[in-house]
Amino acid sequence: MNNPSDSKSLRLLLLRAHIWLVATLIPLLVKFLPLKRLLRLLTPPARLALYRSIAWQEIAERVAQRLKNPRNMRRRSCLRHSLTLFHFLRLAGYPAVLRIGVYPQNQPCPRIQAHGWVTLHDMVLTWPPKSPVAVVLTHGDAAQEDSAGQGLVRGP
Numbered sequence: 001m002n003n004p005s006d007s008k009s010l011r012l013l014l015l016r017a018h019i020w021l022v023a024t025l026i027p028l029l030v031k032f033l034p035l036k037r038l039l040r041l042l043t044p045p046a047r048l049a050l051y052r053s054i055a056w057q058e059i060a061e062r063v064a065q066r067l068k069n070p071r072n073m074r075r076r077s078c079l080r081h082s083l084t085l086f087h088f089l090r091l092a093g094y095p096a097v098l099r100i101g102v103y104p105q106n107q108p109c110p111r112i113q114a115h116g117w118v119t120l121h122d123m124v125l126t127w128p129p130k131s132p133v134a135v136v137l138t139h140g141d142a143a144q145e146d147s148a149g150q151g152l153v154r155g156p
Contacts, residue, residue, distance in 0.1 A: 008053065015088070019066050023084045030079065030135055036045070039098070039139050042087040049093035059088045060125050067135070082116035082126050089120065096120050097140035101133030 029038055051059065061086045067077065080100055089096035096118050103113040115133055117126045 010054065011051065011054065012058070015054060016062060016066075019084065019088060022087060023066050023080065026083055028036060030083075035137075038083075042083055042090075043139070044087070044090050046093070049091065051092040054092055056089055056092065056094050056125070057122070059092055060085060061089060078127055079116040082118050085118045085126060089118065089125075090140075094110055094120055096125075096143040097138060099139075100137040101113050101129055101135045101137055103129075103131060103133050 012040040029041070033041070063081065067081050067084065079100075082100075086096050097120070098116065098118055100114060100116045103115065105113070114136075115127075115129045117124055117128060119125065
C-alpha cells in the first residue's frame with residue numbers, strides 16, 4: 001500500500017483532476033475578477049507545494065493536453081493556458097513567471113492584440129510571442145528582478 005509508484009500515480013491522478021477543475025474555472029474567474037485579484041488567487045504561497053515531486057515537463061504536458069481543444073476563451077487561449085500552467089508550476093514549487101505583452105498596432109483595429117506566456121528560468125514554456133511585444137505585466141519571481149515589469153521582447 002505504501003508503494004512509491006502508487007503514491008506517484010495517485011498524485012498524478014489528483015493533478016489531472018485539479019488541472020481539469022482550474023482550467024474549467026479560469027474563464028469565469030477572468031470574466032468576474034480584476035487581474036490583480038486573479039493573479040493573487042492563482043499564485044499559491046511557496047510553502048504550499050502540493051506537486052513538488054512532479055517534473056515541470058509532466059505538468060506542462062498535462063496542462064497542454066487539457067487545453068488542446070478550447071471551447072471557452074478561444075480568442076484568448078494563450079491567457080487561459082498561461083494562467084493554468086503558471087498556477088500548477090507554482091504549486092510544484094517552480095519559480096514560474098507569467099508575462100503579458102501587447103503587440104504594436106500596425107493596422108486600424110479596434111481591439112488591442114496581446115499575448116500571454118510562461119517562462120521558467122528564462123525558458124519559454126508556452127507559445128512565445130509571434131512578433132515583438134511590449135511587456136506590460138511580469139508576475140512571479142522575475143517581477144522582483146524587473147521592478148518596472150516592462151520591456152520589449154522580440155518574437156522568434
